[in-house]
Amino acid sequence: MEENRSYIQQIYQGLKMQAVTLVNEGNISYKEVARLLGVLNKAQVVVWVKQQQEGKPFE
Numbered sequence: 001m002e003e004n005r006s007y008i009q010q011i012y013q014g015l016k017m018q019a020v021t022l023v024n025e026g027n028i029s030y031k032e033v034a035r036l037l038g039v040l041n042k043a044q045v046v047v048w049v050k051q052q053q054e055g056k057p058f059e
Contacts, residue, residue, distance in 0.1 A: 013058060019045050020052045 015037060022033045023045065030049070034042040051058055 015039075016048045016058045020049050023049050024052075 019033050019037055019039065022028050022036070023030060026033075028036075030042040030045045034040070034045050037045075039045055048058060
């Protein structure tokens with residue numbers, strides 16, 4: 001069970017990094033990134049980008 005949790009966390013971290021990269025390098029809006037990646041709320045993408053800009057780890 002712990003293996004599955006770790007795997008899911010890795011995938012989730014990858015999703016966050018992909019979202020941040022798309023915003024920072026892709027000249028794509030938060031809303032469009034959320035839509036492309038299946039994130040329900042663009043505000044979550046905003047939080048991830050802000051965390052990355054502040055050098056904080058993703059939660």
